[in-house]
Amino acid sequence: MKKRVLGVLLTALMSMSLLIGCGPADTGNPPDDGDGAATTGSSNAGGGKKVAVAMPTQSSERWINDGSNMKEKLEKLGYEVDLQYAEDDVQAQVSQIENMIASGADCLVIAAIDSSALVNVEQQAKEQGIPIIAYDRLLMDTDAVSYYATFDNKGVGTAIGKYIEESKDLKKASEAGESYTIEFFMGSPDDNNAVMLYDGLMEVLKPYLDDGTLVCKSGRTSFEETCILRWSQETAQQNCENYLTGFYAKDKLDICATAFDGFAYGCKAALEGAGYKVGKDWPLITGQDAELMATKNIIAGSQTMSVYKDTRLLADKCVTMVQAVLEGSEPEINDKEQYNNGKITVPSYLCTPVAVDKDNYKEIIVDGGYYTEEQLKAD
Numbered sequence: 351m352k353k354r355v356l357g358v359l360l361t362a363l364m365s366m367s368l369l370i371g372c373g374p375a376d377t378g379n380p381p382d383d384g385d386g387a388a389t390t391g392s393s394n395a396g397g398g399k400k401v402a403v404a405m406p407t408q409s410s411e412r413w414i415n416d417g418s419n420m421k422e423k424l425e426k427l428g429y430e431v432d433l434q435y436a437e438d439d440v441q442a443q444v445s446q447i448e449n450m451i452a453s454g455a456d457c458l459v460i461a462a463i464d465s466s467a468l469v470n471v472e473q474q475a476k477e478q479g480i481p482i483i484a485y486d487r488l489l490m491d492t493d494a495v496s497y498y499a500t501f502d503n504k505g506v507g508t509a510i511g512k513y514i515e516e517s518k519d520l521k522k523a524s525e526a527g528e529s530y531t532i533e534f535f536m537g538s539p540d541d542n543n544a545v546m547l548y549d550g551l552m553e554v555l556k557p558y559l560d561d562g563t564l565v566c567k568s569g570r571t572s573f574e575e576t577c578i579l580r581w582s583q584e585t586a587q588q589n590c591e592n593y594l595t596g597f598y599a600k601d602k603l604d605i606c607a608t609a610f611d612g613f614a615y616g617c618k619a620a621l622e623g624a625g626y627k628v629g630k631d632w633p634l635i636t637g638q639d640a641e642l643m644a645t646k647n648i649i650a651g652s653q654t655m656s657v658y659k660d661t662r663l664l665a666d667k668c669v670t671m672v673q674a675v676l677e678g679s680e681p682e683i684n685d686k687e688q689y690n691n692g693k694i695t696v697p698s699y700l701c702t703p704v705a706v707d708k709d710n711y712k713e714i715i716v717d718g719g720y721y722t723e724e725q726l727k728a729d
Contacts, residue, residue, distance in 0.1 A: 400430040411639075495691065509705045529564065536578065537578065548576075564605075567593075567601065586608065606636070638703075660701075
């Protein structure tokens with residue numbers, strides 16, 4: 351009954367986000383007459399202006415989708431698009447952005463690998479009057495950034511924390527003096543989103559760590575102790591293997607609180623190597639991005655949940671920002687307080703993330719047109 355109520359609440363949240371957030375979720379690829387930003391102008395609206403999009407890597411399905419969605423929408427508006435991926439090489443991204451500036455970009459969209467390395471090149475763009483929009487990852491320590499398009503990153507952590515709280519009924523367990531073991535796998539220390547996710551997660555879970563309802567046998571609960579550089583799946587797997595060997599030889603690990611689907615894959619491999627069985631002693635495993643593989647794993651029971659972030663909607667919102675700054679108007683903003691980058695508070699638009707699991711993935715992901723049933727069939 352609890353899962354059914356949770357599913358209803360999550361579906362309601364999704365519906366609310368679509369009304370106040372980024373647009374309709376029942377769209378797949380944009381229709382021929384456009385959607386979101388594409389309805390505001392003709393195919394010639396871009397006037398030949400060039401938009402340069404710097405993405406971090408193609409190693410994650412999520413970033414591939416972000417880049418292709420944005421390119422398609424911008425080109426439909428008549429903009430020339432220079433889309434490049436740096437494959438998590440910080441210096442490569444610096445060089446790519448330098449070349450984008452030199453080749454006459456009219457606007458830069460940047461999803462940073464390590465924003466601290468981009469301060470100088472961002473200043474170059476500012477001096478040449480090129481507006482910068484930070485995409486999904488906040489650009490730190492610069493006043494050159496104009497706007498920020500992202501999901502509610504603290505809300506992602508809160509969604510993960512509340513899912514753990516409700517699924518394990520931690521309030522009841524606390525009252526009964528019961529406990530669950532938990533280990534944490536948090537995001538990259540050079541990504542501000544990872545810090546905000548951790549903060550949202552711990553707002554929910556810290557009281558249960560403090561009263562002993564949640565027991566972290568490794569003792570690693572701070573962000574500094576649990577963060578994983580560059581969101582590395584391999585490091586997450588190695589960490590999980592070390593925890594299982596060092597702290598869970600006799601006790602079972604009940605919860606893997608991970609901040610990313612890639613971490614969930616790493617934990618899955620480590621657990622299988624340690625002899626855990628799905629459906630028997632398998633832990634609750636969280637994730638983020640609702641990647642295709644993660645959604646298949648949720649259906650199969652080897653991952654419990656993920657936080658769904660419809661990249662079509664985020665791309666839509668970023669495209670409207672690009673169009674606004676290039677046309678000299680103000681884009682829609684819904685947050686002017688949370689995202690201080692050390693220099694300025696960046697005007698932002700936050701899309702709403704939604705927790706998905708085996709009970710609600712069809713309604714949210716399949717009915718929303720993100721994946722088809724055919725795509726989700728096991729290989």
